[in-house]
Amino acid sequence: MPGKAWFDVAPSAARLTSSLRDIGYDFPTAVADIVDNSVAAGAMRVEVMIEFAGSRSRVYIADDGCGMSAGALLEGLRLGTRRSYRLGELGRYGLGLKTASLSQCRSVAVVSRSNPEVVRTSARVLDLDVVEEWDQWVVVDPGNDPDVARAKQWLAEGTGTVVLWRHLDRVLPEKQPEGGWARRRFETLAAKTAEHLGVVFHRFLEGVDGKAPLVITVNGQKVRAWNPFAPEEPGVxxxxxxxxxxxxxxxxxxxxxxxxxxxxxxxxxxxxxxxxxxxxxxxxxxxxxxxxxxxxxxxxxxxxxxxxxxxxxxxxxxxxxxxxxxxxxxxxxxxxxxxxxxxxxxxxxxxxxxxxxxxxxxxxxxSARPKQKPVPTDLNTTPDVRAATQAATTAGLALRAAAMQAGEWDAWQRIAASLRKDAPEIAKSLGLDV
Known part of the structure; x- marks a missing residue:
């Protein structure tokens, strides 16, 4: 901005993160946003582990995707990442990993391995307690953290990324996080999460564009795809x-x-x-x-x-x-x-x-019409007459659809009403009797 004074006014990290926690996620949608990253990384398998341990309860989301280098991992934890998204990639704003995680917990750790030949992992932690203390968007090295060490073991066989949620203040009750209600809530969340993932990722679970189907598990149980269009049903x-x-x-x-x-x-x-x-x-x-x-x-x-x-x-x-x-x-x-x-x-x-x-x-x-009683065999039950009846019903349906497409629905309703009044048999054959 030549010729004008300008000022760098950084936002308060503590205030900003508090606002971002209420962006609109519930637990299943937050998990799904993390799985988006796994799909973008080319993962063939995603494992979600929702583990109840009272106040030390944890959620692990692990994949076998391409992983991230140390620099890419740090960039991934930036609020509004600078990386660009390819056409067709599920990411959008560069906020998902952070906002989805922090909507449920106060601490998110990310462990990743990108080199299939060398067992070298990178790990960083974004902790709201640290952010609020420093009032800066800072990311820390986890050091000798046993939960992070466990995540690193899962990456011993190949590339991938593990996201770890801890201090689940938006999931556990503030009082009695060790109680039976909290345990039952975790069990319910696992079931709802599996159901939600089966809905939103059903095409990936079935296989997209000839690719092998994605496998997602929740607490060891394979998620079943829920296709809203019932492709296996012959009556569709x-x-x-x-x-x-x-x-x-x-x-x-x-x-x-x-x-x-x-x-x-x-x-x-x-x-x-x-x-x-x-x-x-x-x-x-x-x-x-x-x-x-x-x-x-x-x-x-x-x-x-x-x-x-x-x-x-x-x-x-x-x-x-x-x-x-x-x-x-x-x-x-x-x-x-x-x-x-x-x-x-x-x-x-x-x-x-x-x-x-x-x-x-x-x-x-x-389907709602009552079943008709059998009638004696006569001209009304011959194949030709049955075919003609079906053809008339189909014609009535096509006429209604054509009226709708032509923007003449009001006119068609007047015509149908006239037929029902003056020619009820024809209206019935066309399926306009109700």
């Missing part, structure tokens, strides 16, 4: 995929939409699978748009303001994919759990989303 129907071009300022990119109608309970392979696919929020609240950023699920449940949740459309789910080059357009938050659909995209999504819900509503109504 998919509408034609669509692609949209989005331009925000000087940023242009593509967004892909896939739409699915899941089968009703009686068409699922087993009752157990029907219950499992209902998801953490259950069927009604799990309907809607599932937003993926670089194959990582970042938001799900609801229709992002396009329409409301409805019992009749609870089997409708849609996948919306965007790449990291559109981050600014989607306003993804630091915790990578919330996005805002660009206004122009929301407008483009209205017709295909409503079309999906028309099909889901039709499937719901057909």
């Amino acid at each position: 129907s998919e509408l034609p995929p669509q692609r949209f071009e989005v331009t925000i300022g000087d940023v242009t990119g593509h967004v892909d939409l896939r739409r699915f109608v899941l089968p009703s309970r009686d068409r699922f392979s087993t009752p157990g699978e029907f219950e499992r696919l209902s998801g953490p929020l259950n069927w009604n609240r799990q309907q809607g748009i599932y937003v993926y950023r670089a194959d990582r699920l970042v938001q799900w449940g609801g229709w992002s303001g396009i329409r409301g949740i409805d019992e009749h459309t609870k089997m409708a789910r849609a996948a919306l994919d965007f790449s990291t080059d559109l981050d600014s357009a989607f306003n993804i938050n630091v915790a990578k759990m919330r996005v805002s659909l660009p206004a122009q995209l929301r407008q483009m999504l209205e017709a295909p989303v409503n079309e999906l819900c028309i099909y889901a509503n039709d499937a719901y109504r057909r």
Whole structure:
């Protein structure tokens, strides 16, 4: 700034870190943010260990990725790292490791090995007690720390990184951290974390772009992928995929939409699978748009303001994919759990989303109808008549979808009402009787 006086006003590290602890993570989302780093490092296996030991309880998150050199490790603990992110990389702001960890604990240690030929590890600790004492963003050498030494042993076989959380003040109760309630809370957190990781990383757990599936374990138990679109169920129907071009300022990119109608309970392979696919929020609240950023699920449940949740459309789910080059357009938050659909995209999504819900509503109504009693064999049960009936129902559904796509839904409702009044048999054959 030539010709102007300028002043370096460093923020209070103690005050800043206190604010950053409340950025919006809960325990499972904080763990998921650390796993993002493991995925970015090319890890094939991530082990999460949530160990209860009263006030000395610990959380280890270990991976077999490429690891970090001593310099890269120190840079990784910088608040707002200076490193750049590649296209498709899950990182975004250079805050995740720090903010996710400190949202749950007061001390985070990182141990890493980057050379597969030489067993040499680097370890550093970011401790809020030290930061508050010095009022500076300082990182320390752990010295002869037994917990860090244990982490180093896991890296004896190859490269990787271990993140260690201690002094879990946001997890353990301030009073009686040794008690039974605290122990039960740890057990619950382990189960919720496994469930959450199975949801947000389901594509990686299944294998992305021909790559070997990622393996994640929580306390030794392998995490099972939860795919919201039930690809193993033969009763799932998919509408034609669509692609949209989005331009925000000087940023242009593509967004892909896939739409699915899941089968009703009686068409699922087993009752157990029907219950499992209902998801953490259950069927009604799990309907809607599932937003993926670089194959990582970042938001799900609801229709992002396009329409409301409805019992009749609870089997409708849609996948919306965007790449990291559109981050600014989607306003993804630091915790990578919330996005805002660009206004122009929301407008483009209205017709295909409503079309999906028309099909889901039709499937719901057909499954909800009482089973018809068998009728005597006559012309009404011949294959030709049954095929004609099915064709008429399909035609009615297509007409409704076409009216929606053409922006003539109000006109179509008037037509349907007229048919129900003046030609009830035709309305019934077209599936418009309810």
